[in-house]
Amino acid sequence: MFLLNLKGAGKRFQHEWIFRCLDLELGPGQQLAITGSNGSGKSTLIKCIAGQMPLTEGGLAYFKSGNEVPAAEFYRHIVISAPYLELPEEFTLKEFLNFHFKFKKIRENTSLREFVDMVYLEQALNKPISYFSSGMKQRLKLGICFFSEASLVLLDEPTSNLDERGISWYLEMIREHTKHKCVLIASNDSREYGFCQNRIRMEDYKKKISL
Numbered sequence: 001m002f003l004l005n006l007k008g009a010g011k012r013f014q015h016e017w018i019f020r021c022l023d024l025e026l027g028p029g030q031q032l033a034i035t036g037s038n039g040s041g042k043s044t045l046i047k048c049i050a051g052q053m054p055l056t057e058g059g060l061a062y063f064k065s066g067n068e069v070p071a072a073e074f075y076r077h078i079v080i081s082a083p084y085l086e087l088p089e090e091f092t093l094k095e096f097l098n099f100h101f102k103f104k105k106i107r108e109n110t111s112l113r114e115f116v117d118m119v120y121l122e123q124a125l126n127k128p129i130s131y132f133s134s135g136m137k138q139r140l141k142l143g144i145c146f147f148s149e150a151s152l153v154l155l156d157e158p159t160s161n162l163d164e165r166g167i168s169w170y171l172e173m174i175r176e177h178t179k180h181k182c183v184l185i186a187s188n189d190s191r192e193y194g195f196c197q198n199r200i201r202m203e204d205y206k207k208k209i210s211l
């Protein structure tokens with residue numbers, strides 16, 4: 001059993017509060033859409049939850065089987081796909097997958113062969129990632145999220161660079177492969193998050209301070 005808990009969370013850059021007073025509690029099988037206009041702080045919140053950026057105030061905690069996970073161990077339970085995260089371009093797909101799945105276990109009963117079929121990259125196994133199209137890179141980033149063993153899946157703009165087939169594929173993957181995970185989606189496109197039971201708008205957590 002996994003639990004993500006944010007209490008009174010706030011983030012400020014210099015003098016500007018991006019969000020404040022944000023409380024969240026999410027567990028397995030729950031999906032949260034983080035919506036808001038450009039620059040409202042969706043990616044900033046995702047980065048804070050991923051442990052890539054510290055909160056300015058408030059608390060962030062993960063619990064696994066009732067025990068709090070130490071901050072230094074968060075990354076073991078999290079997978080993230082975001083436009084600002086780069087893939088190692090000099091690796092071939094095969095080299096990258098062998099490397100990645102050394103650190104994050106591939107989902108039980110899934111082989112590398114099945115993985116590449118699922119993300120329809122079977123023709124690209126020996127191709128350097130630098131030669132991938134932007135859609136191929138996006139399917140790889142998302143596939144890593146869907147097929148790694150992790151309780152918390154963070155997706156920032158998940159269908160960017162995907163065509164209609166890719167978007168249908170994304171929705172099917174979400175349906176079939178995230179049932180018992182906690183999924184957070186930062187997005188402005190309702191097709192990406194229409195299925196989420198929980199939604200927040202970043203504007204509701206914006207409080208500027210005057211100095």
Ligand SMILES: Nc1ncnc2c1ncn2[C@@H]1O[C@H](COP(=O)(O)OP(=O)(O)OP(=O)(O)O)[C@@H](O)[C@H]1O
Binds near residue numbers: 018039041043044188
């Ligand atoms: N490292 C940083 N230092 C200072 N300001 C930052 C930093 N990162 C983000 N910001 C600012 O925080 C605000 C929120 O940015 P963020 O990227 O989180 O928004 P967003 O909702 O994801 O936007 P978009 O929909 O355009 O992707 C913006 O005003 C941005 O300029």
